[in-house]
Amino acid sequence: MPSADRRLQPRREPRQVRAELTRERILAAAAHIFSEYGYAAGTTNRIAERARISIGSLYQYFPNKDAILAALLVRHIDRGTWTQADELDLSPGTLAATVRALVRDAIDNHSEDPQLLRIMIEEAPLSQELLDTVDRHGKQRVAQIRDLLARHPDVRVTDLDTAAELIVLTVEINTHKLMADPRPIPVERFERELANMVTRYLHGDRHTE
Amino acid sequence: MPSADRRLQPRREPRQVRAELTRERILAAAAHIFSEYGYAAGTTNRIAERARISIGSLYQYFPNKDAILAALLVRHIDRGTWTQADELDLSPGTLAATVRALVRDAIDNHSEDPQLLRIMIEEAPLSQELLDTVDRHGKQRVAQIRDLLARHPDVRVTDLDTAAELIVLTVEINTHKLMADPRPIPVERFERELANMVTRYLHGDRHTE
DNA sequence: CAATATTATGAGCAATAGCTCAGCTCTTCG
DNA sequence: CGAAGAGCTGAGCTATTGCTCATAATATTG
Numbered sequence: 271m272p273s274a275d276r277r278l279q280p281r282r283e284p285r286q287v288r289a290e291l292t293r294e295r296i297l298a299a300a301a302h303i304f305s306e307y308g309y310a311a312g313t314t315n316r317i318a319e320r321a322r323i324s325i326g327s328l329y330q331y332f333p334n335k336d337a338i339l340a341a342l343l344v345r346h347i348d349r350g351t352w353t354q355a356d357e358l359d360l361s362p363g364t365l366a367a368t369v370r371a372l373v374r375d376a377i378d379n380h381s382e383d384p385q386l387l388r389i390m391i392e393e394a395p396l397s398q399e400l401l402d403t404v405d406r407h408g409k410q411r412v413a414q415i416r417d418l419l420a421r422h423p424d425v426r427v428t429d430l431d432t433a434a435e436l437i438v439l440t441v442e443i444n445t446h447k448l449m450a451d452p453r454p455i456p457v458e459r460f461e462r463e464l465a466n467m468v469t470r471y472l473h474g475d476r477h478t479e
Numbered sequence: 480m481p482s483a484d485r486r487l488q489p490r491r492e493p494r495q496v497r498a499e500l501t502r503e504r505i506l507a508a509a510a511h512i513f514s515e516y517g518y519a520a521g522t523t524n525r526i527a528e529r530a531r532i533s534i535g536s537l538y539q540y541f542p543n544k545d546a547i548l549a550a551l552l553v554r555h556i557d558r559g560t561w562t563q564a565d566e567l568d569l570s571p572g573t574l575a576a577t578v579r580a581l582v583r584d585a586i587d588n589h590s591e592d593p594q595l596l597r598i599m600i601e602e603a604p605l606s607q608e609l610l611d612t613v614d615r616h617g618k619q620r621v622a623q624i625r626d627l628l629a630r631h632p633d634v635r636v637t638d639l640d641t642a643a644e645l646i647v648l649t650v651e652i653n654t655h656k657l658m659a660d661p662r663p664i665p666v667e668r669f670e671r672e673l674a675n676m677v678t679r680y681l682h683g684d685r686h687t688e
Numbered sequence: 689c690a691a692t693a694t695t696a697t698g699a700g701c702a703a704t705a706g707c708t709c710a711g712c713t714c715t716t717c718g
Numbered sequence: 719c720g721a722a723g724a725g726c727t728g729a730g731c732t733a734t735t736g737c738t739c740a741t742a743a744t745a746t747t748g
Binding site for chain 3: 537
């Protein structure tokens with residue numbers, strides 16, 4: 271009843287089932303369109319067309335184009351399920367297995383729609399807020415891995431902070447490229463070697479220090 | 480004298496010094512603008528403005544916006560100077576030093592303008608031709624590294640193809656992220672650990688195989 | 689079955705971008 | 719000097735895109 275000039279968030283909440291469905295349709299369509307055309311060429315009209323709704327309806331659910339991609343990103347982050355440290359075997363002699371589990375996690379979390387993911391983080395003009403969200407999750411993940419390294423008896427690297435950062439980055443990013451590119455190398459082989467590399471790094475050895 | 484309707488390449492060749500200078504000015508301006516605004520928001524008008532020439536002149540040197548970025552990319556690739564295998568010490572016990580040289584190479588080649596480089600390969604709509612050029616250089620680099628691994632007596636990994644691919648990707652991409660991000664970790668530490676990781680991987684060890 | 693709230697529609701506005709072209713200025717050279 | 723061609727100019731055309739709004743359709747409620 272008061273202030274008659276809001277309209278910051280188009281549509282407060284969907285009240286009917288129909289609305290929920292439409293919202294989902296938009297997101298699904300957007301995922302397809304962005305994935306196929308990229309962010310810039312993935313126009314809102316194209317998204318509406320694919321969702322089989324009018325462009326006007328689309329803008330009742332999202333205040334602008336960026337918000338659509340933001341919703342997709344948040345959804346992806348929320349879905350991302352990494353195995354927790356307490357589900358892992360930390361007894362001596364199990365480092366190789368532990369690392370392999372981490373690598374597999376990364377691959378699983380990127381297998382859904384690698385192309386879309388790439389576009390979300392590489393092409394999209396992420397708002398500061400979104401960037402912060404992504405960053406927060408990244409830092410959390412690094413801290414988690416750092417903690418794991420600290421607990422595992424087989425780990426012999428000294429600079430745990432750098433190691434954790436390096437590992438997360440390496441695993442994440444190699445997975446990215448692996449999924450996005452037309453595989454130049456079989457996934458299993460790549461997975462095995464990537465795990466090997468990380469494992470050997472963590473074991474430390476006499477040649478480097 | 481014949482066919483009066485070409486005009487595929489605006490401006491065949493600069494005949495006067497002035498023209499060369501203008502061309503350079505455009506490229507320099509474009510590098511700045513793309514680097515600051517990104518590809519989409521780096522408009523041709525902005526580039527012309529920064530180069531202090533008219534928009535019309537710009538289009539006498541480049542047929543379209545993409546061509547400008549293509550020129551920048553080609554230039555970067557051409558400039559990229561990787562140390563050759565025959566400049567490296569391949570005697571036993573030198574693997575750590577060799578790897579460190581490779582890592583340093585990567586960092587050097589990205590230190591000029593990391594932001595621009597990121598935009599060139601991540602945001603730009605590269606033509607198939609350009610993609611091929613990039614790809615060709617990538618493959619060449621991988622082959623080079625594979626060869627190096629095969630020659631070096633300290634290398635104990637068996638799957639050289641996968642190893643080469645993995646190393647190039649890892650080093651390249653870690654460097655990327657390192658330069659682009661507001662450093663969360665000092666460069667030297669990261670460089671050292673990255674080199675350590677690769678070195679230990681190549682040495683192989685008893686824990687993995 | 690009204691009356692009201694919610695959801696859907698799509699023509700079209702405003703902004704912006706890539707790019708053209710008719711004509712100008714400057715350089716070159718006999 | 720002066721003519722011819724190389725190089726430069728920038729208003730503005732064309733196309734596209736994100737997004738609005740007046741209106742209609744559908745759902746809900748009393």
